[in-house]
Amino acid sequence: MNTAIRYLRYYINAKTLYQVHSPFLYKIITECITESRYYYMFDDIQSHYMTLRHDDTPIDVTDYGAGSRLQRNRTIAEITKNASSKPWKGRQLYHLAKTLKANAILELGTNVGIGTAYLAAANTKAHVITVEGEKNLTAIAHRIHNDLNLDNISYHTGEFSAILPQVLNNLTHPIDLVYLDGNHRYEATLEYLALIQPSLASKGAIVIDDINWSDGMLLAWQTIIKSKWLTWSLNLGQYGIVFWDHNAVETAKHLTYIDYKYKPWKIGLFT
Numbered sequence: 001m002n003t004a005i006r007y008l009r010y011y012i013n014a015k016t017l018y019q020v021h022s023p024f025l026y027k028i029i030t031e032c033i034t035e036s037r038y039y040y041m042f043d044d045i046q047s048h049y050m051t052l053r054h055d056d057t058p059i060d061v062t063d064y065g066a067g068s069r070l071q072r073n074r075t076i077a078e079i080t081k082n083a084s085s086k087p088w089k090g091r092q093l094y095h096l097a098k099t100l101k102a103n104a105i106l107e108l109g110t111n112v113g114i115g116t117a118y119l120a121a122a123n124t125k126a127h128v129i130t131v132e133g134e135k136n137l138t139a140i141a142h143r144i145h146n147d148l149n150l151d152n153i154s155y156h157t158g159e160f161s162a163i164l165p166q167v168l169n170n171l172t173h174p175i176d177l178v179y180l181d182g183n184h185r186y187e188a189t190l191e192y193l194a195l196i197q198p199s200l201a202s203k204g205a206i207v208i209d210d211i212n213w214s215d216g217m218l219l220a221w222q223t224i225i226k227s228k229w230l231t232w233s234l235n236l237g238q239y240g241i242v243f244w245d246h247n248a249v250e251t252a253k254h255l256t257y258i259d260y261k262y263k264p265w266k267i268g269l270f271t
């Protein structure tokens with residue numbers, strides 16, 4: 001199936017806020033996805049993002065998503081443009097971390113550290129653990145976070161499968177928010193989730209990026225949301241969030257969501 005068809009299917013199935021009946025998901029959508037509250041930190045992170053977007057310094061990076069291929073002389077600008085979270089998404093991550101009161105956050109795929117910065121800024125007392133294969137990218141992220149005075153982040157450099165067991169073994173707190181944002185392949189996504197699952201707190205959320213990017217990622221998403229230990233899944237098109245709560249008794253429910261500006265006739269009168 002091609003990308004346009006995957007997104008068309010998402011679009012056809014998506015419900016707007018006026019069709020959301022769950023108080024929990026209503027809160028998540030209004031506090032995290034459509035929330036427009038602005039924090040001063042957003043300007044600081046966005047200004048670092050814009051600087052990186054215009055930084056033509058060449059660096060060598062190993063592309064872990066393409067069979068560990070070394071790519072010479074890629075510019076920081078290119079890498080930021082192609083792989084980093086955009087500020088709109090960073091703000092959603094920030095609001096999610098705040099709403100869930102996440103204390104221990106794990107990010108797979110640091111890149112230049114923009115997503116990490118939003119997660120870490122949401123609660124400077126929380127601890128963000130971020131993992132990246134490419135040391136040159138970890139170094140850029142570290143520098144950006146230092147400039148932003150974010151000192152609640154620990155960095156781990158290595159291939160995810162190789163380094164995750166050690167990272168998880170050394171945790172001091174169970175994880176309540178996971179951001180899976182690297183190596184978007186079916187087997188890898190399920191493998192990382194299986195490794196991480198025993199280290200999860202009693203409730204929390206996992207953000208999975210690029211769920212409509214490929215057939216493999218869509219299948220990974222469809223497989224994950226069937227897991228018995230989940231309470232909710234929220235498909236936002238570009239990424240998805242699954243929630244778990246060990247004390248919940250109900251089985252998982254699923255929502256595919258789109259802002260009503262894209263389906264303006266679904267405003268509640270005829271739905």
Ligand SMILES: C[S@@+](CC[C@H](N)C(=O)[O-])C[C@H]1O[C@@H](n2cnc3c(N)ncnc32)[C@H](O)[C@@H]1O
Pocket residue numbers: 062063064065083084085107108109110111112113114115116131132133134137158159160161181182183184
């Ligand atoms: C999409 S970027 C992450 C963006 C970042 N989370 C953000 O929000 O700005 C994915 C990153 O994951 C890294 N990556 C991909 N597969 C990996 C693997 N198997 N092991 C280690 N790092 C990997 C890539 O080097 C890349 O920097």
